[in-house]
Amino acid sequence: MKMLSTIVDSKSLEGFHVENESARKSDFANENGSSLNQVEALEPEDQCSYSLQKSAHKIDNDPWYQVGLLLVTSFNCVYILGFSNLILVPFGLVWGIISMVVIGAFSLYANLLLSDLYIIDGQRFIRYRDLIGHAFGRKMYYLSWALQFVHFILCNMGFLLLSGKALKDIFVDHDRMVRLKLPEFIMISGVTYFIFAFSVPHLSAMGTWFGISAFLTFVYVAIAIIISITDGNSRSKDYHVPGTEQQKVFNVLGAIAALVFANNSGMLPEIQATLKHPAIKNMRKALYLQYSVGMAIYYAVAIIGYWAYGSSVSDYLLNDLSGPKWAKVLANTTAFLQTVVSQHIFCVPVHEALDTKFYRLDEHENSLYNLATRFILRALFFAINTLSAAMFPFLGDFVTLVGSLSLIPLTFVFPSLVFLKVNRHSSSVWQKSWHMFIVVFFALVTLATTASALRLIITNAKTYRLFANA
Secondary structure, X not given: OHHHHHHOOHHHHOOXXXXXXXXXXXXXXXXXOOOOOOOOOOOOOOOOOXXXXXXXXXXXXXXXXXXXXXXXXXXXXXXXXXXXXXHHHHHOHHHHXXXXXXXXXXXXXXXXXXXXXXEEOOEEOOOHHHHHHHHHOHHHHHHHHHHHHHHHHHHHHHHHHHHHHHHHHHHHHHOOOOOOOHHHHHHHHHHHHHHHHHHOOOXXXXXXHHHHHHHHHHHHHHHHHHHHHHHHOOOOOOOOOOOOHHHHHHHHHHHHHHHHHHHOOOOHHHHHOOEOOOHHHHHHHHHHXXXXXXXXXXXXXXXXXXXXXXXXXXXXXXXXXXXXXXXXXXXXHHHHHHHHHHHHHHHHHHHHXXXXXXXXXXXXXXXXXXXHHHHXXXXXXXXXXXXXXXXXXXXXXXXXXXXXXXXXXXXXXXXXXXXXXXXXXXXXXXXXXXXXXXXXXXXXXXXXXXXXXXXXXXHHHOOOOOOOOO
């Protein structure tokens, strides 16, 4: 938490001055209302000027299709290779597919709602926590940032574990004389992530990399689907839902959390900030691309994997594939390389907060001082996270914990709360009732799924050792 408090000091809370003096000001804005030295006035969709907060990263730079490709490739990262096990094994095929459709539709709705809250009272919000702080004050600012921070850290640890497993499988399949264990492969992954994060400082600098990531995604998805179908046609499968009745309930709650994780980023305003104007319309286009093409891909991988291997499907689908050795090596290689790009996307909000605090903002991002600063910040971040991931290799637990503890409130609860606050005088009774239902329902879901995720961690902690070769 010391790192978190450092990130959100007074410098990062600047910029809450609203140009329209008649606009409502929250308690948070009143306490931290000093305007920036340079406030940029732009023209949003409603043709009204708004104030803009400072950032060390580029904004208003990317076309909608680049952001759409960002969403499609980042959501089809190597995590999807665990969805057959994490989502469909607890539900079974029929209820699993129903749940996938329902939570996917709810996720699209919630993200569209959040994208519409991009500009409020003449203030444009390029960070999720700033939006929440504007509406509800300082305490909610810190709470939302803490939830985001936990999400990004745990998500990155999951990437490190997955890429470490991919590297381990590559060398085990290719050369059984290699003596390295999982923690060493995780360390190699961490060094690779650091080099990429230092070389590519922000989202707008990733344009070409999204195309490379899409190609890598196509390769390992195609291999996984083709071999899974071949295997599924040549073996008998068992589709029973495992566990006692109590275990089944907890497993279903974990599957719900995994579904939320599969469909949401927890950083929509940060992504939307990179879009060219009109940002709201362009964000909608990108979201429609993600929740059509993108969702179809990772749902297909999950369904086909479960159909092919049944309830015994691995939490890393490539482990179950038969077929030629070169195909598994190629799939694991492309999966590893794709994680290098995808993990960076989910770390950018943390990098942006640190860069905005420690950079010299009047200098170029690649000035000698800013390069040295970026080197130190990225090195510290990945050193801590890589060591943590190597110590605690509980792969599936990270997905369920992230989805339950942080993503459910960030995706469903907070946007509806902001809607109720901003539109408290103009919304209808039906709208108020609908959003209040969402708040209450998903708050209860958060509590239940978090309890399930913690139970899973406690259970697995009894069987794992520090730096285990899982």
